[in-house]
Amino acid sequence: MRTASIRAFAVSSAPAVLLGLSLLGMMLLAVVPMDSAAQLVVAAFFLMVMWYCRSFNTAEVPGHFPRLMIIIISLLITLRYLAWRAIYTLGSDDWISRVAAVTLFAAEIYSVVLGLLGAAVNVSSLERRRITTADLPAGTALPSVDVMIPSYNEEASLLEVTLRAAVIMRYPAELLRVHLLDDGGTDQKIDDHDPVKAAAALQRRHELQSLCAAIGVQYHTRPRNEHAKAGNINHALQETDGDLIAIFDADHVPTIDFLDRTVPWMALDQRVFLVQTPHFIIDPDPVDRNLLHSFRRMPAENDMFYHTMQKGLDFWDCAYFCGSAALLRRRHLDEVGGIEGDTITEDCETTLALHRKGYKSVYVDQPMVSGLAPETMSDFMVQRMRWAQGMVQILLLKRPFLARGLSWHQRLGYMACMLFWLFPFARLTFIAAPVAYLIFGLDVYNALLVQIVAFTMPYLIANYMVSDILYGRTRWPLISEIYEVVQSVFLLQAIVKVFFNPHKPSFVVTPKGSTLEKEFISPLARPFYIGCFILFLAFLGGLYRLETSPATRGLTLLVMAWNLLNFLTIFGSLGAFLEGQQRRSAPRMPAYQEGWLTNAKGETIGRCAIGDLAAGGAELEFDDPATVPGTPGERVVLAAYSSPLGRMVRLPCDLRSVHHAGNKTKVGVHFDPPDEQTARDTVALVFGDSDRWAYFLNRRLRPISFETGLGIVARIVWHPTFHHLATLVRLAVGRVESGRLHGKT
Numbered sequence: 151m152r153t154a155s156i157r158a159f160a161v162s163s164a165p166a167v168l169l170g171l172s173l174l175g176m177m178l179l180a181v182v183p184m185d186s187a188a189q190l191v192v193a194a195f196f197l198m199v200m201w202y203c204r205s206f207n208t209a210e211v212p213g214h215f216p217r218l219m220i221i222i223i224s225l226l227i228t229l230r231y232l233a234w235r236a237i238y239t240l241g242s243d244d245w246i247s248r249v250a251a252v253t254l255f256a257a258e259i260y261s262v263v264l265g266l267l268g269a270a271v272n273v274s275s276l277e278r279r280r281i282t283t284a285d286l287p288a289g290t291a292l293p294s295v296d297v298m299i300p301s302y303n304e305e306a307s308l309l310e311v312t313l314r315a316a317v318i319m320r321y322p323a324e325l326l327r328v329h330l331l332d333d334g335g336t337d338q339k340i341d342d343h344d345p346v347k348a349a350a351a352l353q354r355r356h357e358l359q360s361l362c363a364a365i366g367v368q369y370h371t372r373p374r375n376e377h378a379k380a381g382n383i384n385h386a387l388q389e390t391d392g393d394l395i396a397i398f399d400a401d402h403v404p405t406i407d408f409l410d411r412t413v414p415w416m417a418l419d420q421r422v423f424l425v426q427t428p429h430f431i432i433d434p435d436p437v438d439r440n441l442l443h444s445f446r447r448m449p450a451e452n453d454m455f456y457h458t459m460q461k462g463l464d465f466w467d468c469a470y471f472c473g474s475a476a477l478l479r480r481r482h483l484d485e486v487g488g489i490e491g492d493t494i495t496e497d498c499e500t501t502l503a504l505h506r507k508g509y510k511s512v513y514v515d516q517p518m519v520s521g522l523a524p525e526t527m528s529d530f531m532v533q534r535m536r537w538a539q540g541m542v543q544i545l546l547l548k549r550p551f552l553a554r555g556l557s558w559h560q561r562l563g564y565m566a567c568m569l570f571w572l573f574p575f576a577r578l579t580f581i582a583a584p585v586a587y588l589i590f591g592l593d594v595y596n597a598l599l600v601q602i603v604a605f606t607m608p609y610l611i612a613n614y615m616v617s618d619i620l621y622g623r624t625r626w627p628l629i630s631e632i633y634e635v636v637q638s639v640f641l642l643q644a645i646v647k648v649f650f651n652p653h654k655p656s657f658v659v660t661p662k663g664s665t666l667e668k669e670f671i672s673p674l675a676r677p678f679y680i681g682c683f684i685l686f687l688a689f690l691g692g693l694y695r696l697e698t699s700p701a702t703r704g705l706t707l708l709v710m711a712w713n714l715l716n717f718l719t720i721f722g723s724l725g726a727f728l729e730g731q732q733r734r735s736a737p738r739m740p741a742y743q744e745g746w747l748t749n750a751k752g753e754t755i756g757r758c759a760i761g762d763l764a765a766g767g768a769e770l771e772f773d774d775p776a777t778v779p780g781t782p783g784e785r786v787v788l789a790a791y792s793s794p795l796g797r798m799v800r801l802p803c804d805l806r807s808v809h810h811a812g813n814k815t816k817v818g819v820h821f822d823p824p825d826e827q828t829a830r831d832t833v834a835l836v837f838g839d840s841d842r843w844a845y846f847l848n849r850r851l852r853p854i855s856f857e858t859g860l861g862i863v864a865r866i867v868w869h870p871t872f873h874h875l876a877t878l879v880r881l882a883v884g885r886v887e888s889g890r891l892h893g894k895t
Contacts, residue, residue, distance in 0.1 A: 186604040189230070193608035196223050200615050214274055220619055221269045224612040228262055231609035239597045247593040250586050254594050257579035260572065265613060267566035268459075270559075272620045275461035278514060282410045283321075283417075290417055295321065295409060295477075296392030297328040300382045304334075304400040306357050311765050312403050313365050314833040316396075320794075321409040327392060328367045332358050333382045338374045364826065378656075379473070380491035387488050392480060399474040401522040402429070403833075405840040406794035408518045412477045415512045423482035423509040424501060427475045428456035430517035430843050433737035436527045437636055441725040442629070442866055446740070449851055451633050454624040457851065459567070460513045468556075468563035469513035470501035474521070482509055492547060494655050495540025502548055502564065506555035517843035522737070527636075527672040527727055534637050535644040538571040539655040542645055545569070546652045574638035574645065581635070581720070584713040585684060588691040588706070599704035614856060622853030628719075628863045636723050639677045671877055675727035678720055685717040722863060728873060738762040738769065740846060745770065745790035747779055747817070752787075755779045758817070760790060763836045765821075767806065772815040779817050780805050788819060792831065794838035799831040 184192065200223050203216035235255055242248045283292065297316045301309055309330065316328045335355030342348040355371060362369040372385040383397065394416055398404055412425040429452065434445035442448065463469040471478070473496070482504055483489065490499040501511060524530040550556065550564035586592040595602075614627070648655060692710040696703055741760040747770060748754050756779070758770040768788065772779070780786060784805045792799045803819035810816070823829040854862075 186598075186600045189234075190604040190608075193227060193230075193604065196227060197608060197611055197615075199223055200612060204615060204619060217619060218273060221273060221616055224269075224616045225266070227608050227612040228265075231605050232259070232262065234601075234605045238601075239595060241596055242593040247596075250583070250592045250594045251596065254579055254583045257576040260569075260576050264566070264569055264573075265616070267562055267569065269616060269620060270562050271466065271566050272458060272462035274465050275458070276465040276513070277461065278464070278512070280411065280516065281414045282407070283414055286414055286417055292322060292325055292413065293393035293416065294325040294391075295327070295394045295396055295413070296386075296390045296480075297326070297396045297398065298331055298383060298386055298390075299329065299398050299400060300331045300333065300379050301358075301400045302333045302379075306354075306361055309358070309400055310361060310365070311833055311837070312398060312400060313362070313367050314830050315403045315405075315837050316398065317366055318406060318830050318834055318838070319404060319409050320406050321413070326409070327390070329386055329390065330358060330362050330367055330369050331382045331386045332369065332371045333375055333379075335371050336373065336375050337371070377491040378494070378496075380489040380496035384488035384491075387480070387483065395478045395480055395483065397474055397476055397478065398519060399521060402474045402519045403521070403837045404475075405518045405520075405843070406834060406838040407840055409477075411516060411518065411840075412514060415514070416477060416479060419510065421508075421510050422512055423479045423504045424469075424471050424511040425477040425514060426460070426469055426472055426511065427514050427519060428460070428517050429472060429475055430520050430847065431523045432520045432739050433523050435523040436525065436530045436729070437633060437726045440527075440728055440730055441632070441722070444862075444866075446846075447850055448626060448629065449624045451630070453847075453851060454621050454630075457515060457847075458621050458624045461515055463563045463567075464511070464513035466557075466559040466563050467510060468505060468560040469511045470505075470564075470567070471497040471511075473497035475519035482507075493540050493543035494536055495544060498541065498567070499544055499548065502544065502550060502553065502556075505560055506553055508555060516840055517847055518840045520739075520837055520843060526729055527674050531637070531640050531674065535641060536655075538641045539644050539648050541568045541571045542648045543652050543655065546648070571641070572645065573634055574642035577631075577634050577638045578642060581681070581685075581716045584709045584716065585688045587709050588688040588695065588713060591695070595709075597705075599708060602705070602708060618853065623851045626854055626862075627856045627859035629859060631719055632723055632726070632863070635719050636726055640674065669877065670729050672727040672729055675724060678724050678727065681720045682717065682724070685713060685720060688713050689717075718863065722866070724875075725866075725873070728877060736765040736767075738764040739842075741768070742842070742845065743790060745788050748787045748789065749780060750785040750787075755786070760788075761816070765833075765836055767803065767818060767820040770817040770819065772817065773813070774815065779808060779815070782806055782808065785822075786819060790835060792835045792838065793841070795831070795834050799835055801828065801832050801835070 200220050203219045203223075206216035235258065240248070240251045240255060242251060286292075297319075299309070299312055299316065313328065313330060319326065332355065335351050335358060339351035340348055340355065342351065359369045361367075370386050370389060372382065375381075377384070383395075387395070394413065396404075396409065396412075408427070412427065415425045416422055431450055431452065433439075434442075435451060438445050438448075438450070460469050476497075483500075485507065486500065486503040489496050490503055493499050505511065524533050544550065544564075545568040550568070551561050553561070556564070583594045586594050597606075617625070617627075644655075689710065692706055692713065695706045699706065739762055741763045743760050745758050745760045746754060747756060747758055756772055756774070758772050761769040761771050770779075770788070782805055786803050786805050788801045788803050789798055790801075791797070802822055802824060804822050805817065806820050807818035808815065821832050823832050
């Protein structure tokens with residue numbers, strides 16, 4: 151009811167009517183002819199109005215009216231820009247220039263459409279109240295829950311943590327059952343013609359069966375590996391009967407309160423088929439780890455989707471299933487035959503099918519699942535190509551823009567999410583356009599410098615302001631451009647294949663939890679070497695044009711600045727492909743709590759601060775530099791208060807390291823639980839507290855200015871890139887030396 155009333159107010163209130171009339175007037179104004187001077191004056195006026203409205207939007211209590219005004223004025227400036235581009239700038243004397251100019255304009259049209267869809271989705275976000283099972287009306291019967299953890303090739307040590315976390319979730323024991331769905335030990339794999347693979351599959355099955363028996367989890371496998379993850383879950387649905395299905399990826403560790411905070415939404419409304427929560431990643435992705443080194447200070451790449459887009463989609467009742475960290479209703483899944491499997495993004499496809507039936511989804515913006523990012527750039531690209539291909543498959547095969555049963559705002563929401571994955575076309579076009587002008591002299595942007603200042607610059611500024619108010623806390627300027635450039639070359643190829651054959655892509659599991667024993671350059675770096683070389687040639691072409699074409703020097707300088715920004719982005723991206731050494735498979739996250747360390751005899755060593763925690767151990771800090779807790783290898787016990795459990799836990803550890811840092815003593819310990827209960831206490835302390843994840847997340851979600859973003863990029867790209875080039879030289883020298891040695895031998 152609350153969502154419906156908010157939406158009704160947003161659509162039918164007096165401010166909305168006023169804004170609608172304003173929009174109509176501004177659209178008419180958008181096509182009024184003006185010379186460059188008049189256009190510049192009008193644009194400057196509207197930009198000042200946007201800036202004034204922005205001051206209200208960023209106040210302590212953001213208002214929807216200023217945000218709407220900013221978006222509408224930006225639309226006016228954008229429409230004027232597109233009208234000018236279409237009428238005056240696409241003409242050329244040769245057909246090659248015309249094709250290049252139209253291609254660039256098409257990329258701009260795509261960017262505008264995507265921006266408008268994003269603005270429509272995020273014009274208002276739904277901040278749902280926090281509720282638990284204690285808030286349900288007295289006498290409410292809680293539904294039974296089957297927790298399903300699909301697995302394919304993950305190590306038992308990784309699965310062990312997730313399974314224990316699932317078992318200790320706060321929920322009536324008689325209503326909770328946890329299931330491991332093992333697709334790596336199927337009959338098909340055990341009967342493989344390769345005896346080595348068959349033996350490995352059989353060993354895996356036995357190992358995981360023993361693990362499940364020890365933890366108290368039900369083990370499932372199936373005869374054949376059909377329809378990937380969707381088929382795995384659907385097979386388990388036939389063997390279980392819980393009212394609700396909670397799904398976690400193998401590396402997604404739930405907090406203790408996951409069911410306590412998600413089940414109430416299902417209990418309160420029988421038409422809710424999905425409760426989705428964010429995927430909170432506790433280690434940096436390869437771009438961050440290799441290049442940015444800002445995981446604890448800067449929004450992660452997926453934060454914009456999970457903490458901005460999903461809340462906007464939720465406002466319009468089209469938040470969708472993301473494959474994990476979610477709760478689904480079995481009865482509704484049965485109506486569509488279980489998890490859909492026509493595409494390789496079965497999660498979004500299933501959501502679309504159930505939204506078409508009129509059922510509701512809920513998004514709870516509370517990080518209650520901690521997961522792992524892909525370790526290498528190759529793994530990262532495997533994941534992103536699957537997402538891109540799957541969403542384009544849905545676009546082509548399911549056609550959400552025409553799907554019956556969806557409301558108009560649900561159609562917009564789905565289109566915004568799916569069209570986003572076509573960004574490689576626009577991104578690479580924007581990189582190629584200045585090269586086409588500077589090297590080949592193509593008239594891709596047939597305009598004078600004064601016209602560009604009057605029409606283009608206001609358009610860019612207005613779009614930046616809209617992006618800032620919508621995504622400022624979760625998407626930093628220029629950082630997202632690096633991520634898009636890094637992905638574009640590889641995603642474009644994958645997307646083109648889908649357009650030629652939408653049924654061809656197959657599901658590929660993203661590797662997680664691997665380690666890198668040595669530093670190396672990813673083979674994916676090759677296109678970026680070529681890109682840097684071409685953009686450098688474009689600089690030389692620009693210098694030549696400055697000398698030979700005095701009449702267009704202003705335009706040439708502007709295009710050279712555009713090319714410089716592209717060069718900086720691609721040159722900086724090289725650092726992302728230098729895979730740094732990474733031996734630690736369990737990432738450490740800050741803990742912000744105190745503990746007490748005792749020795750094996752029970753004697754107190756002292757109070758300490760738990761600096762960080764990981765699945766395997768912790769780093770402890772003692773204020774007294776003279777504290778000597780023991781020698782490496784000695785047994786100690788860490789006592790700490792576990793907020794999720796509401797009691798003290800005592801965790802036996804092995805002392806691994808002791809060193810002094812300034813006026814502190816830092817101690818590294820490795821957890822060594824002697825029994826199942828202690829192992830569960832360890833998991834609860836390390837992974838069980840959702841408030842800890844929320845605190846960490848809120849620290850890094852903050853906006854910065856464009857100038858600050860530019861400064862960050864300018865600072866971070868040089869060191870890793872030169873390190874990357876030094877590694878290339880070192881490898882080349884090594885090959886030469888190896889060749890000489892070979893020759894002597």
